[in-house]
Amino acid sequence: MIVGIEGTIERKDPTFVHLNVNGLIYEVLVSINTSNSIQEKKVKLFVTQVIREDANLLFGFMDTNEKKMFDTVLKINGVGPKVGLAICSTFTPETFAKVVASKDVSMLKRVPGIGPKAASRILVELADFIVDGNEESANSGAMGEATMALESLGFKKDAIQKALLGATGDTSTLVKEGLKKLQRL
The missing domain is CATH 2.40.50.140 (Nucleic acid-binding proteins)
Structure with a gap:
């Protein structure tokens, strides 16, 4: 290959x-x-x-994140290389991650070859699409590690996100904060 x-x-x-x-x-x-x-x-x-x-x-x-995005959308049933390339041409990986996170069907329908049904299916199947090397937040690496640690303890991803909302610090601090808040939820 x-x-x-x-x-x-x-x-x-x-x-x-x-x-x-x-x-x-x-x-x-x-x-x-x-x-x-x-x-x-x-x-x-x-x-x-x-x-x-x-x-x-x-x-x-040129960008590994764009390749990752293309490879990820190809795994979705009904999305071929032509539509995958159209998605990569329409959105940067960072913008696509935001579209998926906000579940914005209307933005996804702007891609040539994607209708309402396909847009909904893509958003459902890519609910946890994350871009590598996203520099928006200084502690995004620690946040990701804390999220994975809490998931490995059996907590649901949406509950973890609510618990860690607004929290800052290193991985261990975030895990402690998350555990405190998750016990109350």
Whole structure:
């Protein structure tokens, strides 16, 4: 399985690039966001390879979070690579995580190829989509660790989120705070 590709760009369109890798030219399908972020002739892309009966396709991404988002939506029944790439072209991973967290069906319906039913199904199946390396909160790593620790103790994710709302500190402080509040819930 191909997971990355590095080469020189022979041709660049908004939805694909032709990469020359030591004389062998590959067509790599890309999102519009990735296409816009390619500035130089030499490029390294993270790749998802999709093998079908009639095609062997490469989907390239500059950002690992965008690749993770694409791979995650492909696992949903009824979402293929074309719709996955349309989602990646419409939203950045951070924006998509916010759309999923807020369960905003109308925003998701803006993606070409997604109707109301598909949007609802995607939001239900991706209820806990999290972007790696999200720098919005300084203690987001500690918050994630505390959440996982409390989940491993058998608490429900929604109850944990309510208990940790507004809490700050390192992982152990957050776990202690969470346990105190969860005992009252």
